[in-house]
Structures are given as structure tokens and as C-alpha cells.
Amino acid sequence: MTDESQNRDRAMEDHVDRLRRLWARELPDLNTEPMAILGRAFRLGNMVRPSIEETFAGFGLDRGEFDVISTLRRCGPPYRLTPTEMYALLMISSGGLTHRLDRLEKAGLIRREKSAKDGRSVQVALTEAGAVLAEQAFRTDMASELAFLDPLDTQEREMLAGLLRKLILGIEAQAAKEKAGVSPP
Template identity: 60%
Template sequence: MDGAVEERQDHVDRLRAQWARELPDLDTSPMAVIGRARRITLRLRPGIEAVFARHGLDAGEFDVISTLLRSGEPWQLTPTALYQTLMISSGGLTARLNRLEAAGLIRRREAQEDRRSLLVELTETGRAKAEAAFREDMALERRLLSGLDAAEQAELARLLTRLALSLES
């Protein structure tokens, strides 16, 4: 990586320097990772949410229809499978499903094998919208990562995976 870039200080470096001055005995190295991850997330969120908004969706609605799309044909799941995958409450999911159904992006129907159970299914319009929004999101994310070369992106992804797995266990 370019030496000039590495010598520059970011916001987290400045915060750590202030903490080192005020509490010199405290190790602030976790901020180098966690603080940056938080700041990166906060900076990226508006652009990503703007992509979804251009498709008439909020992030939660996109989560639902993209989950259905990536589940594969016939692009349907039970509400229980959806809220477990999305890690939200059943009440939160119901509100999202109501909005998506009103917009014609999903439909709820009885499961063939168990008439007491419901399935949530993407409509053709929902599939097209989910795919278009996801394609635009991936193009944006590719541009956002352009400051790192392919090897750096792969190494960062590997390290983040390790961190994520350690936090999940």
C-alpha cells in the first residue's frame, strides 16, 4: 500500500492519541478494529440505504425479499424461517410482510402440505425488484472497496470472517 496513505491519521487514530494522553495506562488497541468497523458501517449505511430507496424499499424490506430470492426457486419460506434467518421478531416481520404484500412484492398463501401453515412467496415483481436492488448494491459496494486491491480485500474478508466466527461461538 502507498506509504503516504499509511502515514495519514484517521479519526480513530486521533481518538486513540487523545486517550493515550488522558489515560496512558489504558490499551486502546481494540478501538483500532471495533472503532473503525463502527465508523465504516455508519459511513456506508446512507449510500446503501439510498440504493434500496431508489427501488422503493427500506433496508428491512430488502432483507426480506432478498432472503426469499436467495432461498432459490420457488422463492418461498415460512414466516418462522424468515424471522429466524433475519434475526428479528415475528411482529417486526409481520409489519414488513404487510408492506411488501401491499406493494405486490410478496404474497402469503397456505402451505399445500399443512393448511394451518403459511408460506411467504416472492411475486415476479418482487423477484425483479430484489435482483435489481441487489445488483445495484453490489456495484456500489465494489466501488466503495476500490481503495483496496483484490488481495487486500481477500485478506480483510478472511480476517473479518475469523472475527465473526469467534464472536458467534
């Protein structure tokens, strides 16, 4: 390979390519292919996170608070869930959820109501202000995140989404097998 073509190849490298190249020099027997996909996914998440958090902060929310009100909003009318249903959808601890609910209730975005079916049970209900804020924040976030996809055309976006879906479904299936006590092949 000529110096010119090597320089051209390096100009097209991203951060992960550079890391893999360095590891290849240090540990030439090690397959670093997972970095090409999982390393990029991790880096991508880290790169877009500040923009997402800034968007939500513009609405007076942190990401966790947005997760709560958006979960209630996307569940549809009457925009109510039990705390147990919310734990399952948000995958957070009960203490973490309680803290978020306290802040959101003080802000007037949610309210806790006794269940009509079981007076001992509580439901978390999205207020009208919470529903409006959740929708506004989500619309703004999606517009912001869409701009990150500009380097890809429609077909590339669909292909990437499909491949990521396939990877995630495979990882979820493996995790379910491991949880059920089935060892990997």
C-alpha cells in the same frame, strides 16, 4: 520525533487514530486496541449505511423490506419460506416481520399462501415482481458497494475478508459457549 515527521504521521491518521491518541493522553494505562478494529468496523458501517439506504430507496424499499425480499430471492425457487424460517434468517421480531410483510404484500412484491403440507401454516412467497426488484436492487447495491473497496487491491480485499471472517467466527463461537453456559477462560 521531529515536528515534520509528527505532522506526516498525523496526516495519515483516520478518525479512530485521532480518538485513540486522545484517549492515550487521558488514560495512558488503557489498551485501546479494540477501537483500532471494532471502532473502525462500526465507523465503516456508519459511513456506508446512507449510500446503501439511498440505493434501496431508489427502488422504493427501505433496508428491512429489501432484507425480506432478498432473503426469499437468495433461497432459490420456489422463493418461499415460513415466517419462522424468515425470523431465523433475518433475526428480527415477529412484529417487525409482520409489519414488513404487510407493506410488501400491499406493494405486490410478496404474497402469503397457505402451506400445501399444512393448511394451518402460512408461507411467504416472492412474486415475480418481487424477484425482479430484489435482483435489480441487489445488483445496484453491489456495484455501489464495490466502489467503496477501490482503495484496496484484490489481495488486500481477500486478506481483510479473511481476517473479518476469522474474527466473526471467533465471536460467534464465544457467544455460543456463553449461551450454552460455558464461562470464558
